[in-house]
Amino acid sequence: MIPVLVFDIETIPDVAGLRALNNSPAERSDAEVASDAFAARREKTGSDFLPHHLQRVAAISCVFRDDEGFRVRSLGTLEDGETRLINDFFRIIDKYTPQLVSWNGGGFDLPVLHYRAMINGVTAARYWEMGDDDRDFKWNNYLSRYHTRHTDLMDLLALYTGRANAPLDDLAKLCGFPGKLGVDGSQVWTLYQEGRLEEIRNYCETDVVNTYLVYCRYQLMRGTFTREAYDREVELVRSALGALAAPHWKEYLAAW
Secondary structure (H helix, E strand, C coil): CCCEEEEEEEEEECHHHHHHHHCCCCCCCHHHHHHHHHHHHHHHHCCCCCCHHHEEEEEEEEEEEECCEEEEEECCCCCCCHHHHHHHHHHHHHHHCCEEEECCHHHHHHHHHHHHHHHHCCCCCCCCCCCCCCCHHHHCCCCCCCCCCEEEHHHHHCCCCHHHCCCHHHHHHHCCCCCCCCCCHHHHHHHHHCCCHHHHHHHHHHHHHHHHHHHHHHHHHCCCCCHHHHHHHHHHHHHHHHCCCCHHHHHHHHHC
16 A cells, blocks of 8 residues: 555744744843743734744654554654654655645645755655656646645645635544644643643644544545455554553544
């Protein structure tokens, strides 16, 4: 089978970048620099959501499904910086050329990874292939919206119409899956400031499992999975999670 890589990122304000761009006084704390940026953004757009290039990657979590089974993990360690996380992500693509699957990956995760890879000097040759070295990528690559090497489920299910987008949490729960477990993206910066990066990574991991389960339902809907194959795949996920000792998986399975 073609390996499937489901991915999700969690981000925090790029405080160092904000300091450089805004000439922030040295005595301003990271929290104050970020708060200033949120306020300026709210005044300009009505939302405190910072531009993609000013989002620093704090966590990348992945589901990897291939002939060897189902695995879920966060890339790197709690001590690894942004460069290492991004490099590890694109190195997986370089090695396996997987089918990428995301929820709003085209609208958020991948643009952030593009900017941050450039800022951090990360090379991602296979990901950026568009047919110059491999002709197959001319007709199907990771970058073109309507090609299939990357399936952004939110974008596809809404038929590329933003007003039809659905939240992953809602759709996962409507399909009978656990959805989010008490944490959402709006809390990530606060958790990070409190030193709770492991909780951020755990939250990100549950999101990629939700995305993979919705992807399985999508494969059933389009006839790629038979009902029997779908049931087997869902049971494989449940069994694999049951073998993991981390408390967030016990909570996830209890909610299922």
